[in-house]
Amino acid sequence: MADTTAPRYVDFDLFDCDNHYYEATDAFTRHIEPEFRNRGMQWAQVDGKTRFLVGGKVNRFIPNPTFDPVSKPGALDEYFRGRNPKGAGMGELFGELEPIAERPEYRNRDARLEVMDAQGIEAAIFLPTLGVGMEQALRADVPAAAAAFRAFNRWLDEDWGFAYRDRIFAAPMLSFLDPDALVETTEWSLTRDARFFVTVPGPIVTPAGGRSPADPVYDRFWSMCNEAGATFLVHGGFGYYNTLISLWGENPEFEAFRATPFRSIISASGVHDFFANLIANRHFERFPNLRMAAVETGSDWAVSLFAKLKKSFGQTPTAYPEDPRDTFRRHVWVSPYYEEDLAALRDLLGADRLLMGSDWPHAEGLAEPARFIKDLDNNGFSAADAKRVMRDNGLELSRRRPA
DSSP, X not given: OOOTTOOOOSSSOEEEEEEEOOOOTTTTTTTOOGGGTTTSEEEEEETTEEEEEXXXXXXXXXXXXXXXXXXXXXXXXXXXXXXXXXXXXXXXXXXSXXXXXXXXXXXOHHHHHHXXXXXXXXXXXXXXXXXXXXXXXXXXXXXXXXXXXXXXXXXXXXXXXXXXXXXXXXXXXXXXXXXXXXXXXXHHHHHTXXXXXXXXXXXXXXXXXXXXXXSGGGHHHHHHHHHHTOEEEEEOSOOXXXXXXXXXXXXXXXXXXXXXXXXXXXXXXXXXXXXXXXXXXXXXXXXXXXXXXXXXXXXHHHHHHHXXXXXXXXXXXXXXXXXXXXXXXXXXXXXXXTTSOHHHHHXXXXXXXXXXXXXXXXXXXXXXXXXXXXXHHHTTOOHHHHHIXXXXXXXXXXXXXXX
């Protein structure tokens, strides 16, 4: 169990927009329909090691998908701030790993609530660790992908709950590959009190070709979100855009924490183009009650997007119902990385559109979520704006806003 004597850095309780669970080993298999058991996720012994198979192939998105042992929260904090002067390797940076049995809060919601109490967290959005990297491995088998995420979301509701005690808001993981299955999952989740939904940003690419998320084939889904007033999230993960690196002769398979230097600096941004595409297609004009948030995607892309939107609006103002930057500000919230220029993002979007996300308990996150206040202080945030970012904005999004 985590240290229950953690210091308080702020005088209010937090709403953390980026908490994670470590999936149980049967997260994708507990509720899988029998006909898809051999086409989705499986565990197997390969060369004496436990391996995770997806679509019959070893999947390496997470080096150890059993999460046993697992890294300590915040182990890579300094690394992600760009501070590794001795060039230490990942093994050294991770440090000592922990048996997951010693951290029940990673897989048990009641144990997690005790830790949240100690951390000063009133409520949080709970997001996948393994789940954000699975869809691409099943892209060629759309029915199997739909079945896998249907099973996953039933496990998620069972183990964590979509609104457990109004504190743990586990977001159903959505796949857009099958529009009918997407609607079915959304309808079921809303009846289970889902407040948030999450997917990996980018185009929807199936064996039949590519689609925009604004394609009319998804109108039923967007209408349901619009009417229910649930919040739609995009979260970093392994999406189709990640495979574009193969055009440069690099391995398209993504493995966490083993990126080449080029992968860490390539400009292709699925989240940038996801929102650019929605705005260009006047998506929010059709669904004016939609609220969206970008979590664990950083925020540099927003600066670039705003520069392009300004120029595009100046060149073709009749293509937009209003300044597209105003559209973005009305409908989209952003959870930046703690190491970024938070003051510049506040000036771009306003403090009322920023969200605090600690990424706890991931190695790349903050060991103590409330320490996010230190980065806000260093960027000149007022006490009132800090409270908006670290509590009020997320709390507002957790309350459905029916149309």
